[in-house]
Amino acid sequence: MYRTRVTVEYPGKGDPARSLALLWRTSERASRKGKPELSVxxxxxxxxxxxxxxGLQALSMRRVAERLGVGTMSLYTYVPGKPELFDVMLDTVYGETARPEDVPGGWRGRLEQIARENRALYLRHPWLLQVAASRPVLGPNVTAKYDYELRAVDGIGLTDVEMDAVITLITGFVHGTARGAVEAAQIESQTGLTDEQWWAAHAPFFARIADTERWPVATRVGQAAGEAMNSAYSPEHAFEFGLQRVLDGIQALVERRVT
Known part of the structure; x- marks a missing residue:
């Protein structure tokens, strides 16, 4: 697994007209010189x-051409450039989330399903965590995903602005916990130690310096959490616990609206 870099990538840096034409395939037409084995x-x-x-740091038109076994210039018959290609990449992967219509559990069950789908998407494509989300690409898959997620809370008593804020809250929470999960996986590959091995190596030294009188709460809680999760940090527990608390907060808002 590659190591995530801190840099952030920004969608929408390409020519707007070309990006939108490529996203919506309004002018997908290869020239006569286009290679028949290629397509957008x-x-x-x-x-x-x-x-x-x-990782995104390796993404270039040349690298994509190498993977396809063609010359770099062949790609430009189909894609204007890397910025426009990046926009379509984003729209394509956002089209992977499942969108079932019959989800048990009412709006809460629907939001939970949305959270799990988004988390799975980040874990499949960790580079998404490097993408700024403030300006989404205006493609068909992103639009369909947003519409589906909004419909999960449509008609439950929220205003349109609150509906948008609820989806932003859910996806923002998932983004943060997914980052923790990816980093937890990467630290094992980078250090060569599992969490259990890391704790086993550090526990004897920590036992010597731990001061229960000076830090009684941290010692007690840290020990309890470590024993329960067998780790200093469990991304799965953080996601499961946090998701339910986020849903609890939304439920409190909904109940205020209907009473």
Missing amino acids: ERIVRAAIEVADAE
């Missing part, structure tokens, strides 16, 4: 594979 879909899929395997 193949190029985008190859770019996603590069990002999945090597």
